[in-house]
Amino acid sequence: MHIVVLAEFAVASGGAEKVAVESARGLAEAGIDVTYLQAIDGPADPLLDHARIRRIGLGNTDIWTRPAHRAALDGLWDAAGAARLGAALDALPVRPDLIHLHQWTRSLSPSVFSALFARGLPVAATLHDYFLACPNGVYYRFDTAAPCTLKPLSASCIAAPCDGRSRLHKLVRVGRSVALRTALKEHPLDLIHVCDASVARMGALLTGPGFTHHRVDNPVRVEKGPPADPARGEAIAYVGRLTREKGADLVAEAAGAAGLPALFIGAGPLEASLRARPGVEVLGWQAPDAVWDILRHRARAIAAPSRWYETGPLTVYEALANGLPVVASDRSGACEKVVDGVTGFTVPPEPEALTRAFAALGDADRAERLGAAAHARYWAAPSTLSAHAAALIAVYERILAARGAPRRESGRIASAA
Incomplete structure (x- = not known):
C-alpha cells in the first residue's frame, strides 16, 4: 500500500502537524510506503527519516505572509498552489492508493481538493478543526468568547463578527467556505475524527452522501515508564x-x-x-x-x-x-x-x-x-504509534474496499478486500 500524507509543515509546530508526522512514521514502521508532501518550505522532523518515507516539498509560502490583496485572493483559490500539488502527484514513480490530508488552510486553499479529486484517488481528511464546515475554523465566536450555535454559512453566520482577526478576515473566510463547498460538491470524501465529540458535532454539520465518517484516536508518542509523582509537584x-x-x-x-x-x-x-x-x-x-x-x-x-x-x-x-x-x-x-x-x-x-x-x-x-x-x-489501552497506524490502515482498507479500488502492496497490485 502506498499512502500520500499531505500537510502544510513537516515539523510538529502544532497538533495537526504533530499527528501528520507521527502518522507517517507509524505507517512506515507498519510496512506502508509513504510519500509525505510538505506544502510550505521549511525543516523536517527527524521522524520522517525512514526508508519507507519519501518527503517532497511543494515550495509554497504561508498565504498570510503574502501582501494583503494577494493573501485574500489566494485564500479563496490558489491555482498556482494546486498546480504544484498536481504536478508533484503526477510525478510520483508509483501511483498512490489513497491521499490522506491533514491541513490545507495556510497555503493550499480549497483548490487543493480540485487537484486531489482530479487524480481519481480516494481522499481522506483528518478533522483537527472545523474548517470543513465553519468559516473561522473553530466553531467559536471570538466576539462573545463562546462556542458558536449558528448554522455555518447561514445569513446570521455571515453577518456575525466572530472572527478572531477582523471582519475582513471573516469575509475572506466566508468566501473560502463557499469555494470549499463548491470544490467538495458531488465528490466522495472520507472524514477521520479524532474524538467522539467530533463525530457527533461535525457529523451533524457535514451530512450528505459524499461524506463517510471514521473514528481514529490521535497517536501519543510517550514511552512507557514509571508514573510521575504529582504529590511532589506543586x-x-x-x-x-x-x-x-x-x-x-x-x-x-x-x-x-x-x-x-x-x-x-x-x-x-x-x-x-x-x-x-x-x-x-x-x-x-x-x-x-x-x-x-x-x-x-x-x-x-x-x-x-x-x-x-x-x-x-x-x-x-x-x-x-x-x-x-x-x-x-x-x-x-x-x-x-x-x-x-x-x-x-x-x-x-x-x-x-x-x-x-x-x-x-x-x-x-x-x-x-x-x-x-x-x-x-x-x-x-495505550494510543501508541503502532495502534494508531493499525487503526489507520484498517480505515484505508475499508475505503479502498468501498471504492472497489485495487491497492498496491510492496510494489504489486493487491486486492482491496
Missing part, C-alpha cells in the same frame, strides 16, 4: 498557545483562587498579562522532551480548559500517559479520556468550577491517587 500546568479560547487566563485565575502556583509552557497573546500575575511562571516554548521532564517534576496536574470545542489536545493524552492528573474542559473532545474523579476532573471552562477542581488537587494524597489511576488506565 503547580497547575498548562501547555499550549496562550489564548483566551484555549482558557489560559482561566488557569491563572483559578489556580490563584485555589492557592496553587500556575506554570505555563507556551507563548501567545496573553503572555504579558499572565506574567504580570502573582504566582504565575511562563517558560515559553520548550523542546518536546524538555516539556515532560519539567512537568513530571513540577506539575501537580495538567489543565486543558478550552472555551471552544477543541477536538483533542494532545497534552491531555500525554499527561495521562505520564501519570499526571488532568483537569479538562467538558467542551474538549479529549475530556472523554478523563474519568471524572478517578484520573482527573472534567468541568465547564469557568473560574468557579476550575477553582474547585484545583483545590481538590491541593490534597497531595488525592493527586497521587489520581495520577496513579491515570497511568494505569492509559497503559491498559
